Amino acid sequence: MRKGIAVFLTCLIFISFHSTAQQQTDSLLQEATLQNCIAYAVEKQAVVQQAQIDEAITEEAIKSKLSEWFPQVNFNYTFQHNFQVQTSVIGGNPVKLGVDNTSGLMFTLNQAIFNRDVLLASRTRADIRQQAKQNTESVKIDVVANVSKAFYDVLTTEQQIKVSDENIVRLERSYKDAYNQYQAGITDKTDYKRAAIALNNTVAAKRSYEVLLKARIENLKAQMNYPVAAPLQIVYDSTGMEKEILLDTTQGPDYTRRIEYRLLSTQQKLQEANVLYNKWSFFPQLSANGAYNLNYLNNDFNKLYNQSYPASYAGLTLSFPIFQGGKRKYEIRQAQWQLRRTGFDIVNLQNAVNAEYNSALANYKSNYAGYMATKENMMLAKEVYDIIQLQYKSGIKTYLEVITSETDLRSAQINYYNALYELLASKIDVQKALGEIRY
CATH class of the missing domain: 2.20.200 (Outer membrane efflux proteins (OEP))
Structure with a gap:
């Protein structure tokens, strides 16, 4: 009997442990692509969940107010x-x-039978629900933009590490060649010492990139609300991302597509209802x-x-209140002023969207020009390095020129990847200004 109970308890513990482990595994990303990271963040991010809770609170508040229509x-x-x-x-x-x-x-x-508080709740319930949903949408848009930029920051640093790895391999080979030539008496010791200096600098740069990578991965996890202790392996396609850099720069900004405008429009409707609500104060209840x-x-x-x-x-x-010292009149005027002020908020938004779009577009165009220039420079630097390397081995060029061309190549490669991901990040800003971010 005791053995049976022990086996039963052991099975229960195993099933519980397996279930918990399965839940933890299911909450992690198997492939941390950009789209998967965005989808995870939209579902798990605390600010999104808070906004969804606010929707639920709003719904219950509406039902609570409408319940006053019942006996x-x-x-x-x-x-x-x-x-x-x-x-x-x-x-x-x-x-x-x-x-x-x-x-x-x-x-x-x-x-x-007639109560202005309950009547207001009945007439504005659709707009109040819409306002809560729009607030959630606004939060999600910010989450998408923040996760995308954090993702590109991680990619930038990973590419810097990969470039450093390639350069270390190249410099180690150059160091061995220079040292062998020195041992053979072909060159003096300055060549291989210069190679050692360049190699040490590249190794140090790689270590700094690795430290930076950890910080940027943790930032991405924070933007996603991803478990801190869980690994996050970024998956991406460089070729595919290069295809995503293009953007239609001929379209103009339309502030009515922005979530901020929709929120202000809903707020304006609610304030119009508030003006009417205050006018109802002259009617008896x-x-x-x-x-x-x-x-x-x-x-x-x-x-x-x-x-x-x-x-x-x-x-x-x-x-029916007969005289309240002009209170009702003043409340009507206050509601009318608030409604008028919201109208100016919409005008200010229109100007802000136009300025934001033009600034984001200028930044995108500048980054695009920089990206094209660095891409060409990277190909030229690779070609120059290969030629000088061959000429050095043939005794035509000095090792100093090899080191210089190698430094130019490393800088061109790093600048290229920096420009690529800065361009993608600036594209996010343009899309946000246009109200095109989707989730």
Whole structure:
């Protein structure tokens, strides 16, 4: 029996552990492509989840407010013991008005017929829901842009490390050749010492890139809300990314496509409703109400609930404030000024979008020109290095020229990859300015 229980508990622990491990594995990315990283961030990022929670809170708040349209039924219970019953003199005789013990069971009902608070909630519920959804969309757009830029930062550093690895291999070979020539008496020791200096500098640069890479991967994880302890292996296609650099620069900015404009438009609708809401303050509020009461009266507490004296009523309540010191008028004016101010917010947004787009476009064009120049320089530097390397081995060129051409090649390669990913990042800014970022 004990062995059976032990086996059962062991199976339970194994299943629980396996389930937990499976959940942790499922929460990690098998291939951290840009699209996978964006999809992960949109699903897992805390700010997105907070925005979605805000949507749920808004939905419950709407339902709570609309519930006031339904009949409001309440129950009250009272009990009162009078130590001294009030006495009144009637016809010269003192008469007690009441009994020692009173109790009541009261059922009340109230039905709103015209209530401006509930009417406002009913008319604006669609716009309020839309506002909450637009806020979530705005958060997602920022997450997509931030993850994309962080991803490109990681790629830039990884390429710098790869270039450094290639240069180290090349410099190690050059160092061996220079040292062998020195041992053979063909050249003096300055050549191989220059090779050693260049090799050491490249190794040091690689180490700094590796440290920087760790920091940038952690930044990408933070933008994605990815587990800190989990590995994140970036997967990308350099050729495919080079195809993604192009952008239609002839289109102009349309501020109506921006999420900020849609948010302001929704806010404007809500403020228009707020103006109307304040104007409704001049109308009376009307409600139907009724009650059914069971009253219990007796001097003897033990017999208090032996007999009830019911009472009931139904009626209408009309509430109309006559004078409030001009409060309603001032609130209407305040709501109108707020509505007018939002109109200027839209004008400011239009100007800001135009300036943002032109700045992003200028940056993109500048980066594109730099990218094309560095791409050509990289090919030229590779060609020059290969020629000088052959000439050096033939005794035509000095080793100093080899080192110089190798430095030019390394700089051209690093500049090329920096320009490529800066160009892709600037493309994100243009797309965001145009309102084209999708998730």
